[in-house]
Amino acid sequence: MTMEESKDYLDLSEPEDEQSSQIFEDLLDVEPIFDSKEVLRPAYTPDELPHRNSQIQEVATVLVSALRGDTPSNILIYGKTGTGKTASAKLVSQDLETASQKFEVPCEVQYINCEVVDTQYRVLAKLARAFGREDVPMTGWPTDRVYDAFFDAVDTRERVVVIMLDEIDKLVEKSGDDTLYNLSRVNSDLDNARVSIIGISNDVQFTDMLDPRVKSSLGEEEIVFPPYDANQLRDILQQRAEMAFQENVLEDEVIPLCAAFAAKEHGDARRALDLLRTAGEVAERSQLEIVNEEHVREAQERIELNRVVEVVRTLPTQSKTVLYSVIEFAEEHSDKMTTGEVYNTYKRVCQTTGMDPLTQRRVTDLIDELDMLGIVNSVVISKGRYGRTREISLSVPHQETKEVILEESRLDDVDVDTVAQSKLNEER
C-alpha cells in the first residue's frame, strides 16, 4: 500500500477527500435529483447520529478523563455492520480532539482499520509514523524495534493518545493478540504520554480468542450497538435525505420503504442508505425528477442482483458447474429438482466440457454451500417410498446468472483449462 492510501485510514482530522470530489461537485450541482450524493455514502460521517445518543454518551463519558489528563479506560464496541459503530466513535474522537485544544493536555486519536492494516508490524509501523517516526519502513525491521520506535515517538511529550482499532476482530483473527497485549501494557512503561484503546468489532465472540489478561484490560468498558429498527432507520434516512436530495424529489413512501427493506436485513443503516441512493440513481437514469416507490423496489432488486453477480463470479469452478447444472435442469425440466437429478445433469455437463466429475457426496456439500449463499434453495424432504432427498430450486434469475457463469470462467473453456492444468501437473 502506498503512503497516500494509508493516510486516509489514519487521519481523522482531515476532511473527506476534498480535492478529488471537487471535480465532480460541479456536476452534482446540476443534477435535478441529488444535491450531494456523498452524504449517502458509507464514508460520510454526519454531525449527528440519530438514536445513538446513549452510546455516544457512554463513549464520551469514558473518554472525558482524557481531558483531565488521566488515562481513559479501554473501550470495546460491539455491533453488527451498519449500526453506526465507526461513525459514532469517529464523531466522539473528533469532538475530543477539538475539545482538548482548550486544555493543557492534548489528545490525539489515531484511527486504524485492521482489515487493511492487519499485522502487528503494520499497526505499529503505522502508529510510529503517525507520531513522527517517518523513518520506519513499511517492512523490514524486527517487530520489537518498530515497537520501540513507536514507544519513543509517543513518549516525546505529555499527551493522551487514543488508538482506535476498527474491525479489531480481523486483526486478532489474522495475527493473534500479541499486538493488543503489547499495546495494552504500554502505559506501564510510558513516562509522559498515556495510551488508551478503542476496539471496534462486528463479532461479539471474538474476545474468546484473546488471552484473558488482554481480554480484561481491553474490555474495561464494553458498549453494544444494537441494530436499528425500521423507525430509527427512517429517521436516519430522513436526516440524510434532506442533505442529499433536492427539495421535494422524494415521494412520501420512499423513505419508509427503504427503512422497511433495510430493517428486514438486520437493521443495517449502510444498506438503507445504499438503497436510497440507488433508488435516486434509478430515477435519475430514467430522466425523472421524482423518486417514487417503484424506484426503491427496482433499487432493491438491483442491489440484490449485484450481490448475486458478485457471489457467482467469485465461485470456484466446481461450484459454478454445479450451479450451471441446476440452471440447465430448471430450463429443461422443472424448477424443482432432487439431488440425484442435479447430479446426473452435472455429470453430463462435466462430460461435455471434459472436466473430472466430483462424487455425489461432494456435490451435495456444494449444493449446501450454494444454499447458504442464497443462490439456490434446498430443503430436505421425504418422498416416502421414493426416498429422502433435497428439493432444490434456483432462487436467482436464470438468465443473468447463466450469463455470469459463462462470461468469466466460461464453461466452454474449462476444457482448455483442465488440459493446461493436467499438463502442468505432468511437468512436476
Add this chain to the structure above:
DNA sequence: AATCCACAGGAAGCCCGGGAAC
C-alpha cells in the same frame, strides 16, 4: 407394522499448497 427408496450427512483419511518453525 414392515419395508424400502434415495438420498442425508457423519467419520476417517488422502492429497496438496502455504505458512511457521527449525
Add this chain to the structure above:
DNA sequence: GTTCCCGGGCTTCCTGTGGATT
C-alpha cells in the same frame, strides 16, 4: 533451505431416516 504442521477440498465408506407403499 528443510521440515513440519495445518486446513481445505475431496473421496470412500458408512449409518440413518420420513413416510408412501405393501
